[in-house]
Amino acid sequence: MTKIVAVTNCPAGIAHTYMVAEAIEEKAKSLGYEVHVETQGASGVENELTSKQIAEADYVILAIGKGLTDSDKARFDQKKVVELPVSEALKHIDTLFDDLEGNSHVMTSSKVKLGADQEVVTEGIMSYLMAGVSAALPFVIGGGLLIAIGSLMVQFGMPNTPLAKGTSPSIAWVITSIGNLGFQFMIPIMGAYIAYAISDKPAFAPAFLVTFLANDSDLLGTKSGAGFLGAIVIGLSIGYFVKYFKKIKLGKNFQSILPFMIIPFVTLLIFGLLTYYLLGPAMAWLMSVLLSFLQNIPTSMKIVGGFIVGAMLAFDMGGPINKTAWFFSFSLLSSHVFNWYGIVGVVTLLPPMAAAIATWIKPNLFTKQERAASWSAFIVGSTVATEPAIPYALAAPLPMITANTLAGGITGAITILLNVERTAPGIGIFDPLLGLESPWYWFYLCVAIGLVLNVSFIIIFKGIWLKRKEEKEKQAA
Incomplete structure (x- = not known):
């Protein structure tokens, strides 16, 4: 039996870390592999790999977003390692195990390489x-x-x-x-x-x-x-x-x-x-x-800034552009500037919740699997984990990403205009109840407007996209 150990981590240590760990575990078990996954999340290291598990493993999978420490790298010295960014792991989970031997490289404690000569950037x-x-x-x-x-x-x-x-x-x-x-x-x-x-x-x-x-x-x-x-x-x-x-x-x-x-x-x-x-x-x-x-800054420039931050947050759903806007907004908290982080509290809710609502309103635009995952996307998305929107975006990148980005930008502009403030990370839709987002009425209004826009854009753009796709298939036939 093939034995695999894996490590997952992400910058925030909240969503990607655990979602990718679960996906790797389920996929490996479905293939009949023995698998052990260590998560390095906000709660610290969980299910820490033992030296015996590492020694017996045929392959090591590193799905990481914040790199590895020197001591972590030393644990996997001379092991066959497959490494990929944690943000890409969910996208490629179905093909991740297809060619472990070809996609692996013997790791040294100083660097990790993938394949013959491609170095994977785990630092930056x-x-x-x-x-x-x-x-x-x-x-x-x-x-x-x-x-x-x-x-x-x-x-x-x-x-x-x-x-x-x-x-x-x-x-x-x-x-x-x-x-x-x-x-x-x-x-x-x-x-x-x-x-x-x-x-x-x-x-x-x-x-x-x-x-x-x-x-x-x-x-x-x-x-x-x-x-x-x-x-x-x-x-x-x-x-x-x-x-x-x-x-x-x-x-x-x-x-x-x-x-x-x-x-x-x-x-x-x-x-x-x-x-x-x-x-x-x-x-x-x-x-x-x-x-x-x-x-x-004048109100007009503030609205433009809110649009840009909101669009960036919604664009790649936890990717580098999202993280850049998030980092800027989050970092201002120490200076008691809370309105830019208010945009984060609103916009990051939209893509997964909107995708779920769209499946309920127009189920014919979505696959059976997407409809089945809608409640999970809605509930998890309501806690400011944007990642449940990724499968919907992968299935139809152009309409979904366009809808998310446009709705996120407009909502970001409205949120900054109404001066919605978020004082700390929380649990999404319930933040006002904890006193973390205020005024509560403007917060919920912005979320409602954002969802209406996002759902509407998804239905319109994906409807047009599917229609053109069908026409091209007919022409090809």
Whole structure:
């Protein structure tokens, strides 16, 4: 019996990670293979592969979206590996197992290759940035929920008394203050994990401390912190600096202390001073300019920006374009700019929910399998997991992607115009109930408008597409 082990991960660690793991497991079992799948998601590593399972495996499948650490790569050294981006795994699941031998390559701990000479990119700027976002998510989710709870307590009449001499703080103030810590530390964590994704543990502490420094406006004497721009620049700079620093050979006496003593000390010293005198003030100035621009741009430009962000979010349903718009919107949360992330909360609901509703209204436009999957797409999609829309888009790329993108763009423009704000990632359609999306009435109005537009576009565009397809088939016959 063929034995397979697999690892799945994605930048957010929420949807793709588990959907792809399930798909690999089901497909492998249907072929009579023994399979074990490890997920590296938002909850951490689950179903971790044992050394015995890896040793006995004939092939390793890596469906990854945020790369692998050096220690992960070492686990699969000299194994036959098939690697593909996690965003592509669902698209190719039916053919993934067709030629494992031909599509695999013996892995070395330094790189992975697919086939004879094609190197698969498991590293790259966006991969590193999304690794930082993935680490920051729990800080924002936990912090955002606590702030929402504190706000709800005050709205229901509970006191919001701060800490002062001779006065005990109220529970609402304490909960809100704890929540604020999540937003305070999300940027240092983002910078630290960007560096960690590039060069592993030696880069983590210096990147965390230096990014924290860059966002301490009191210490730097700046009007604002460096924000996510500082996290990106510092995380990448320290990550690549440490990556090449690790290659230095110091001899047997000092080589053993290089990663945990020399590298962190030297890196922190160099980048600490550099950030205090140059990078921190420069990034803080840029961040102030960006925030001022976003807050003061005319309504017409804001609508155009909302359209672009909304269209990007809906275009490739969890792909690189979607992630770029998501990263921009999410990163502004640390600066308490919530309306761009409000677009995310609305638009990411639309493609799967609209596809499901369209199957109910016009079932003749869809296959039996698509109709059967509609309830699953609707329910999962309502929790801001756009991936259930992918099978519908693969079946009819031109009409479905066009409908999603156009509806997403228009809805994004309406959402930014109505100033819908989302303070943290949540559970989609229920976010207003948790106090994470407001005003609740504009949120639900935007979702309703978006769904009407998206469903209408799907029915119109796919109807035209199927009609032309039938005409071409008749002509060919």
